[in-house]
Amino acid sequence: MQGQAFIPMCPMTSADHLPLTLPDYHARAAEALQAEHAAYFLSGAGEGVTMRSNRRDFEAIGLRPQVLQDLRNGDTKLTLFGTQMAHPILVAPFAYQSLLDEGGETATAQGATAQEALMVLSAQSSQPMEEVRAQGGTCDWFQLYWQTNLDGTLMLADRAAKAGFQVLVLTVDAPVNGVRDDEMRTGFVLPDTVRPVNLDGLPQPVFDPLSEDDSFLFNRIAHVLPRWDDLRSFCEQSPLPVVVKGILTPEDATRAVKAGAAGVIVSNHGARVLDGAPSAISVLPNIVQALDGSVPVLMDSGVRRGSDVFKALALGADAVLVGRPVVCGLAVAGALGVSHVLRLLRDELEVTMALTGCRTLADITPDRVIPDAHRLT
Numbered sequence: 001m002q003g004q005a006f007i008p009m010c011p012m013t014s015a016d017h018l019p020l021t022l023p024d025y026h027a028r029a030a031e032a033l034q035a036e037h038a039a040y041f042l043s044g045a046g047e048g049v050t051m052r053s054n055r056r057d058f059e060a061i062g063l064r065p066q067v068l069q070d071l072r073n074g075d076t077k078l079t080l081f082g083t084q085m086a087h088p089i090l091v092a093p094f095a096y097q098s099l100l101d102e103g104g105e106t107a108t109a110q111g112a113t114a115q116e117a118l119m120v121l122s123a124q125s126s127q128p129m130e131e132v133r134a135q136g137g138t139c140d141w142f143q144l145y146w147q148t149n150l151d152g153t154l155m156l157a158d159r160a161a162k163a164g165f166q167v168l169v170l171t172v173d174a175p176v177n178g179v180r181d182d183e184m185r186t187g188f189v190l191p192d193t194v195r196p197v198n199l200d201g202l203p204q205p206v207f208d209p210l211s212e213d214d215s216f217l218f219n220r221i222a223h224v225l226p227r228w229d230d231l232r233s234f235c236e237q238s239p240l241p242v243v244v245k246g247i248l249t250p251e252d253a254t255r256a257v258k259a260g261a262a263g264v265i266v267s268n269h270g271a272r273v274l275d276g277a278p279s280a281i282s283v284l285p286n287i288v289q290a291l292d293g294s295v296p297v298l299m300d301s302g303v304r305r306g307s308d309v310f311k312a313l314a315l316g317a318d319a320v321l322v323g324r325p326v327v328c329g330l331a332v333a334g335a336l337g338v339s340h341v342l343r344l345l346r347d348e349l350e351v352t353m354a355l356t357g358c359r360t361l362a363d364i365t366p367d368r369v370i371p372d373a374h375r376l377t
Ligand SMILES: Cc1cc2nc3c(=O)[nH]c(=O)nc-3n(C[C@H](O)[C@H](O)[C@H](O)COP(=O)(O)O)c2cc1C
Pocket: 040, 041, 042, 054, 092, 093, 094, 095, 122, 123, 124, 143, 171, 245, 267, 268, 269, 270, 271, 272, 300, 301, 302, 303, 321, 322, 323, 324, 325, 327
C-alpha cells in the first residue's frame, strides 16, 4: 500500500474548518447551498426512486474480509487508454461549476490534480475548455453531448483535441432533460453570469414548454436527437477515442462497442434523468460479462465511499467516476475541498483493500464481495 495511507494523510486534514468525512461534506454542502442550487446539484429526477436505488444497492453488497495477507509493495495503480493512473477514481463531468465556487472548473482541476485524479470536463462547463486545460494537470478527458448534427459534434470534438484532451466521453443517456421535480419547485434558472461558454455558436435544440404543439418533443426535437448510425459516424470520424457514457443494459453496451466505442461508462447520470432506471451497480456485472474484456468498463452513480469504489471494481469495473462528492467538496472549500474528498476516497479504498487482503487492484476479484449481503446470514 502507499506509505502515506494510514496516517492522517495530507496536511489539509489538519485544516480544522474542513469536514472530516465524506457524509459531512454532503451535509455541509446541502446546508450551505441556496435551495435552488441544492436542487440542481444534489437532487435526482422525479421522486428520487433511482437516487435511493443508487445507494441501497451499494449498501446491499457486503465485503468479505481476508486476514494475514502480505500487503507489502501494494498500490492502486492502473493503466487506462495508455495512461498510467495512480488510482481508479475519476472526477465525473458536471456542468456549471462556477455556481459552486468562483474558481469553477479550474478549481476542480486543481483539486483533482493534487490527488492525481483524472478529471472529465463537461462540455457545459462555465469556463472555456482551453482555459481549464491551460492549468496543466489531470483534466485530460472531455465530455460532450450530441450537438444536433454530426458537423457540430465533430467541431466540438476537434476543438477539444486541439486543446490537448486525450479522450472524448459522449453522453447518450440524456437526449432530453429528465423530469426534475425539485428544480421546478425551487425555480432553478442559470444566472446571467454562468452559461455553457463552450457551446457558443453551436446550434442547440430549444425546448418550449409553452408550445401549443401537442407533442413538441416528438414533432420538433426528435429529428435532432442522435441515433445508432450517428454514434457510428462520430466514432469513425472522431479525432480521439470515444467512451460512451450512460449505458445500463448489456444490449446497449454491446451495440455501443460495435458502433466503435473505445469504452463504456455504466451510469444512470447520478439519477438525474430517468427516475425508475436501475442503479448502475446492479447492472454492472451483466454488462461486464457481455463485453467480456473487449473494452474498458467504467461506472458511476452513487459512489460515496472508498468501499463503494472497491465494490464496483470487484464487480468488474476498471475505474469509477464520482459526481456529487466532488460537487460537495467544491461547494464547501473550493479546490481544497475537491482535493480532500478525493483523498478521503483514495484512503478509504486503500483501507478496504488492506482489510480484504488485496494488495493491488487485480486482487479485487468478485469473490471479495457478497452480492446480496442482506440475504446471507
Ligand atoms: C449537477 C450535475 C451536473 C451534471 N452534468 C453532467 C454533464 O454535463 N454531462 C454528463 O455527462 N454528466 C453530467 N452529470 C452526471 C455525472 O457525470 C455523473 O454521471 C453523476 O454525477 C454520477 O453520480 P453521482 O453524482 O452519484 O456520483 C452531472 C451530474 C450532476 C450532479
